[in-house]
Amino acid sequence: MAILEGRNLCKTYRLSRRNTVEALKGVEISIDQGEMVAIMGPSGSGKSTLMHILGLLHAPDPNHGPAPELRLAGEDVAALSDNARTKIRARRMGFVFQDFNLVPTLTALENVQLACDYAGIKGKQARQAGLEALSLVGLEDRAGHKPAELSGGEQQRVAIARALVNKPEIILADEPTGNLDSDRSAEVLALLREFNREHGQTIVLVTHDAEVGEACDRVIRMRDGRIRDHGQPATAAAVPVMATAAGAMAVAATA
Amino acid sequence: MRLVRDLGRRKLRSTLTITGIMIGIMALVVFGSMANKIDALVKGGSTYYKDKVVVSAKGGYMGLGGVLSTKMADQVAALGGVDVVVPGVELLLSDDQSGVSMGTPPMINGSVAGADKGRETFQLNYATGRALTAQDEGRNVVVLGSDLARQFNARVGETVTLRGVKFNVVGILEPTLTAPDNSAMVPMAAAQQLFIKTLPALVADKLDAGEIATSLVVYPKPGADTQKIAVEINASISGVTPMTGADFDQEIGAATSMLNAILIGIGLISLLVGGLSVINTMAMSVAERTREIGIKRAIGASRWRIRREIVIESALIGLIGGLLGLGLGFVITTLGNDAGRDSATILFDLTLGTAFSSVAFATILGATAGFIPAWHASRMDPVTALRYE
Numbered sequence: 001m002a003i004l005e006g007r008n009l010c011k012t013y014r015l016s017r018r019n020t021v022e023a024l025k026g027v028e029i030s031i032d033q034g035e036m037v038a039i040m041g042p043s044g045s046g047k048s049t050l051m052h053i054l055g056l057l058h059a060p061d062p063n064h065g066p067a068p069e070l071r072l073a074g075e076d077v078a079a080l081s082d083n084a085r086t087k088i089r090a091r092r093m094g095f096v097f098q099d100f101n102l103v104p105t106l107t108a109l110e111n112v113q114l115a116c117d118y119a120g121i122k123g124k125q126a127r128q129a130g131l132e133a134l135s136l137v138g139l140e141d142r143a144g145h146k147p148a149e150l151s152g153g154e155q156q157r158v159a160i161a162r163a164l165v166n167k168p169e170i171i172l173a174d175e176p177t178g179n180l181d182s183d184r185s186a187e188v189l190a191l192l193r194e195f196n197r198e199h200g201q202t203i204v205l206v207t208h209d210a211e212v213g214e215a216c217d218r219v220i221r222m223r224d225g226r227i228r229d230h231g232q233p234a235t236a237a238a239v240p241v242m243a244t245a246a247g248a249m250a251v252a253a254t255a
Numbered sequence: 256m257r258l259v260r261d262l263g264r265r266k267l268r269s270t271l272t273i274t275g276i277m278i279g280i281m282a283l284v285v286f287g288s289m290a291n292k293i294d295a296l297v298k299g300g301s302t303y304y305k306d307k308v309v310v311s312a313k314g315g316y317m318g319l320g321g322v323l324s325t326k327m328a329d330q331v332a333a334l335g336g337v338d339v340v341v342p343g344v345e346l347l348l349s350d351d352q353s354g355v356s357m358g359t360p361p362m363i364n365g366s367v368a369g370a371d372k373g374r375e376t377f378q379l380n381y382a383t384g385r386a387l388t389a390q391d392e393g394r395n396v397v398v399l400g401s402d403l404a405r406q407f408n409a410r411v412g413e414t415v416t417l418r419g420v421k422f423n424v425v426g427i428l429e430p431t432l433t434a435p436d437n438s439a440m441v442p443m444a445a446a447q448q449l450f451i452k453t454l455p456a457l458v459a460d461k462l463d464a465g466e467i468a469t470s471l472v473v474y475p476k477p478g479a480d481t482q483k484i485a486v487e488i489n490a491s492i493s494g495v496t497p498m499t500g501a502d503f504d505q506e507i508g509a510a511t512s513m514l515n516a517i518l519i520g521i522g523l524i525s526l527l528v529g530g531l532s533v534i535n536t537m538a539m540s541v542a543e544r545t546r547e548i549g550i551k552r553a554i555g556a557s558r559w560r561i562r563r564e565i566v567i568e569s570a571l572i573g574l575i576g577g578l579l580g581l582g583l584g585f586v587i588t589t590l591g592n593d594a595g596r597d598s599a600t601i602l603f604d605l606t607l608g609t610a611f612s613s614v615a616f617a618t619i620l621g622a623t624a625g626f627i628p629a630w631h632a633s634r635m636d637p638v639t640a641l642r643y644e
Contacts, residue, residue, distance in 0.1 A: 057553060057637050083557060090555020097553070097641065100546050105260045118555035162554070 003170055003202050004031040004054055007069040010061045011049050023049035024060075025225035031170070036196040036203045037231070038213040041222035048174060050222065051206045055093060055172045056085040073169060090118040094163030098175040101159035102147040108134060109143040112162045119166040133161035137191060153184030160191060170202045171195075177209055189215050261568055265540070272536040273576040279529035280580025280617050281587070283522035287613065288588045288603035290515045292432070295604060296359075297511045299433025303377045305500035308485050310471040313494050322454075323468045327492060331471055334487050336479030341370040342468035344446035346453060348403075348417060348439060359434045361403055363417055365446020366472075367392060374474035379435060384411035384426030391425075391442045398426035402436040417441070418449050432604065473497070526620060529576065533624035537569045541632045548632050549640025558633035565629035566622050573621020577614040584613070 011024040060068035070078040116126035137157040177185035195201040213219040218231030262269040312321025328340040348361035368387040404427045485497040588603035
């Protein structure tokens with residue numbers, strides 16, 4: 001079942017009076033429940049923009065042509081107000097970013113509880129959920145530490161705990177291993193895979209890292225604001241992609 | 256609270272901003288207390304003068320100055336609308352006026368007790384001892400106002416020296432927050448004796464001590480117009496200045512209103528500066544936390560929540576500054592009053608109302624100052640904020 005589907009997704013940013021950027025030029029995408037999907041592509045391919053739209057951080061452009069469609073678990077979310085999108089993000093989605101994920105004046109537990117707060121989970125329940133989430137990422141004994149007292153990898157794991165705590169339908173991660181060394185990257189990746197494989201958590205990642213792509217069920221490759229390759233489930237992957245010229249260029253660009 | 260930790264991010268900056276508010280509130284509290292004191296003084300005077308006319312010698316003021324005669328009292332009493340006339344003698348307790356005097360300087364007031372025949376409405380309450388009576392005439396006894404009693408460190412039964420003459424203390428007044436606190440009330444004869452000693456020998460020889468007065472307090476018949484009586488007095492007796500309640504309000508009231516306005520104005524201006532510093536601090540704070548705000552918005556914080564966070568933080572700055580300013584103001588007013596106690600000068604009246612409204616004002620000022628940066632923060636696009644360097 002598709003947890004997230006989109007069609008005719010376009011996004012143009014106006015940077016200044018004469019400078020506009022067409023980041024997405026009509027994207028069709030479908031993400032099934034329980035999938036772990038990587039979105040890869042060179043800079044300027046629109047992968048981050050796509051993730052922002054899938055994560056309801058921005059709304060897709062209304063378009064002059066065919067209207068955009070965006071559905072979360074079957075519900076139409078294409079043209080919601082900022083407040084409505086914020087609510088959905090709070091209650092039904094989880095986010096992990098590349099860096100500076102955590103609020104420096106709050107402890108690990110308080111950071112995780114922030115997500116509870118926004119999702120409407122309060123008091124004892126929030127504290128409970130927070131501790132559970134932290135233990136899922138193996139950091140329950142660091143609950144009272146501030147980010148400055150945690151390593152980069154640990155901070156990222158706290159961020160993952162925060163993304164999980166409201167039991168989201170989908171987790172979106174933007175370069176989650178971007179700032180980590182290979183060991184920590186592997187740790188974080190393993191954690192995400194565990195949640196995906198064992199708890200059926202749907203995860204969408206944007207990444208530069210080919211290793212991260214390999215760990216996912218499929219890789220969506222983008223270029224110039226469009227999806228070039230929706231990727232196939234793991235087994236069929238490598239050969240067909242490499243065979244096409246576009247595929248070879250895409251792979252070369254991400255190497 | 257968690258939000259106090261946010262203030263702790265930049266300790267120096269928070270401290271400086273809070274200090275700004277603290278100074279502003281301290282100024283407001285101190286000057287406000289001064290204004291309270293002035294208001295109490297004036298209100299007392301206004302109430303006192305409302306229902307009577309006080310006649311002084313021309314060139315004199317409120318009984319201080321030239322000499323009248325007790326015989327004039329009969330003249331005035333004969334005028335239409337006049338009920339009772341009480342002659343009195345007022346003179347300064349001491350000729351050297353060193354030190355700050357807020358309101359009336361310490362005075363000796365002499366009159367025959369009971370001469371008002373019950374017309375006087377101004378209540379005087381006695382903390383210890385008793386009031387003067389007509390039987391006290393001829394004796395050197397005194398009732399002291401609360402501030403003077405403190406200055407002399409006197410109790411009922413003890414002796415004090417007024418202008419070189421010993422007086423027995425028979426009563427001490429409760430504080431009135433106005434003129435009586437600084438006065439020594441003696442029988443008419445005693446005051447006349449003291450007064451005549453202040454005059455040069457040439458003049459004193461020509462006067463009969465028993466007929467000396469420096470003021471005539473004129474009580475009107477019920478329903479009589481004090482203004483009209485004042486005009487009649489002016490017309491029928493030369494060399495005197497009558498003063499009614501309206502005159503008092505006009506002269507003193509106007510001057511003190513101006514003083515009040517200046518004092519409060521100073522306080523408010525310092526607060527305005529403090530408020531601007533809060534806006535600046537919060538704006539910087541918001542700018543520094545751009546990324547953090549981006550993350551919070553991304554994971555689901557509503558615009559309203561972001562705004563709320565910022566406003567509460569700036570309100571906290573106001574509250575803390577306000578409490579500190581109140582504390583500092585309290586120390587200053589207490590020390591000031593203690594220092595002035597020896598010269599019977601109480602300068603400050605820090606009421607509960609002043610205290611509460613100062614802190615409330617500081618908090619509201621803080622919250623308001625935070626509003627613009629808060630609005631700005633809430634309007635940030637989460638994605639742009641996330642990427643902020």
